[in-house]
Amino acid sequence: MSAEDPQVDQSRRDLIEEFRRKRIGRHSPDLRLLLNRMRMSEGKRPYILICTKPHREWCLGRKSGARGSEIEVMPEVIFHSPEEAEWEIFKRRWQELTGETLT
């Protein structure tokens, strides 16, 4: 990482828009780089989903990759589509990395 290549470039509003419009599937190279960095930034307890109704409802959780590690559940954070969940996680990571709250 360098000054010319910050971990997350806050000025790239176009990437936020691209992700907001299309959350799962093919992305532009710059958005792919941003997503990979954001996703790898979480370290030991990445976000996961817990399916509460097959194909219809999920709640947010966190879990480390360690075998048998605790699954932290956030039952109040509910999603009704995978895309909704991806956007929420994007916003949370953006906030964690830049301090900026996206709406």
Added chain:
Amino acid sequence: MRTGLPRKRIAGYASRMSVRPGDRIDFMVSCEDVSDYAAEIVRLISGDHHPDGMGFVEEPVQTDIAAKHKGRFQQLYAGSFAVIDDIEAFRPVTDFTLQAMIWPTAPGKGRQTLMGRRLSANKTGFALVLDEAGALAVEIGDGKAIRTISTDTPLREREWAFVAATFNASNGTLKLYQEPVDSFNRSLAPNRREARVDGMKPATGRMPFMIAAAGASFGNGRLVADCHFNGKIDSPIAVAAELDRQAMESLRRPDCPLPTAILAAWDFAQAIPTDRIIDRSPFARHGRLINLPARAMKGHNWTGEILDWKQAPEQYGAIHFHDDDLYDAGWDVDVSLIVPGSLRSGVYAAKLTAGDEVEYIPFVVRPGRDQKKAGAVFLMPTASYMAYANERTGLEGGARIHAFTNHLVGLGPGDIWLNEHPEVGNSLYCHHSDGSGVCYSSRLRPILNFRPGITSAWIGAAGTAPWQFNADLALIGWLEARGIPYDVITDEDLHEEGFPLLDGYNAVLTGSHPEYYSKAMYEALVSYLGRGGRLMYLGGNGFYWRIAYHPILPGVIELRRAEDGIRDWVAEGGEYFHSFTGEYGGMWSRMGRPIHALVGVGMAAQGFDVSSYYRRMPGSRDPRASFIFDGVEDEVIGDFGTVGGGAAGLELDRYDRSQGSPAHALVLASSESHSDTYFPPPDEINNATAMMDGRQNANIRADLVFFETQGGGAVFSTGSISWIGSLSHNKCDNNVSRITENVLRRFLESERFVVP
């Protein structure tokens, strides 16, 4: 139990995956907080909960199994070890020498037993152990107290060491020897310890002599072990006398005469394919291995010159034990079924219900010996189900999994059960707890991802794609919906019976991902095709890995992830040959059996976010293909489906002349527009470039291929795992369904195909 998580409370497995009418099948069940449950047998039609899918469809069938059962908990005892049959020989031992070469893989992970007759709760016996810090220690218990001495120097992970302990009752001296032997740029400082334990001697106990674990309890015919060792043990020797260091060294030579006080000298290089360990002493104090630790493992004396254990078994005298090995759960039977003659061939399950908790234990009913075969047969890829049994990437992928799959993981109740029960054992995609690869997988334990109605935790957005069994169930639903009679058989049947099992069927249909093939399975298919058989390969990444079924032990396969290919773990150099059979392991394409030659296409790419569609190619206009596209005017094929939204997705195979695709094969359609998270397998990447992903790489595609064979048969390949997920779209009125049915109906006709 944690609140807020969906919870699975019943888990079970069956004694078999495939039965004929008249056969008996047993179901073993464990319940948590379930006092009683109802049992019935159902025929499974569809397990697709996708909003656009067929739904969950099952039909109850009449059998005479008992309807009501008491729920009970049955424990899983993971961890491999050896137990010596002759218990009495080790009971009176006072003076002893225990020695071995070891390669510890998790020193410091709790107390671990190398060998001994332990010391259970009643504080009797003796054992050579690694203590909590990973240092060599010896314990003796006189029935009142346990005395331990340790070298207090941890052994180093994955480095060979000579270890030994002696006890001399007459002078009350315990001695320890810990000597690293790997000389390459490493410290060789030996470590010795000696202590007096005056007046103490090992008390007689009921425990048998064990290697790589200690006895926790022993009763009702079941030996329960604990303090499992992780790592390799080579040439363990037990002597009923104190030996000096020089005598120990002599004993390491196989030609050295054994001392008269020898108790046993086990040679793990003998009987490698079995679950027996052989004592080369005159007493023949052989033992049994429990839970299949890894064999044909490089020993301390491996030179690197020999790569095949059969050529120098003496260099493969190590067994790698793991605290999470599990072969046969060994549960007591709860429900038994004698398969009624009235059951037609198909996919069935024992359905166990307690309130809103339902467990399905699937099995196949194949046609009876005297029954007329249907024209079509679904060859259920149960070897591949076993390879994926209890696969845990969604639970254990960490942060990397989101970047890898391009979507979040979504855990279901089965995944949560798996997380809470690591003792249910591993898939061939897992690492052992010590980081080594898992090369054996059995079906004699609950397999949580061998269930109708479930999806993978990590494949498809939010883990919504079915994988293996439930993905293949969509083919059953489609066959039923289209009114096409079919039989069902399994990989295991094909392995055992070979070509005659297929003889007489007009068309063989694969599942979505028939990745793992034994030699017998592979040759049966080749024989079938050579005699006019018709094969519909309705999946992707098929026929990729060679596996071995154990020739004697039921329900277990072996895989060596050798050389190349997509490898979730990588076999070590020198460990590429199966222990079960001695066969070379790895990819079929590297053993003169290119997938492309068998089915016209071979592995091109994988990705796990969204699926795509095919576009028709000139081959589809060839008169030879006119029957395939009868009634299909569309240029775009399969831009719909319940697996990633398209018929071309997850794992893709392409036509490639240079890898053996038949020259006369017709490429009917090719997929395009794949996501930038689709990548080729390592076997397609000989030199990395910045143009490998699905957005830039024309080789990332599925080819729909058809070709005739010399015997009058033909092959139709979709080259895509998600194809089957598109069949039922719009009540089966769609171009994927039409093409599949056109092919199948023609394949069922007896008229020969002719190679142009």
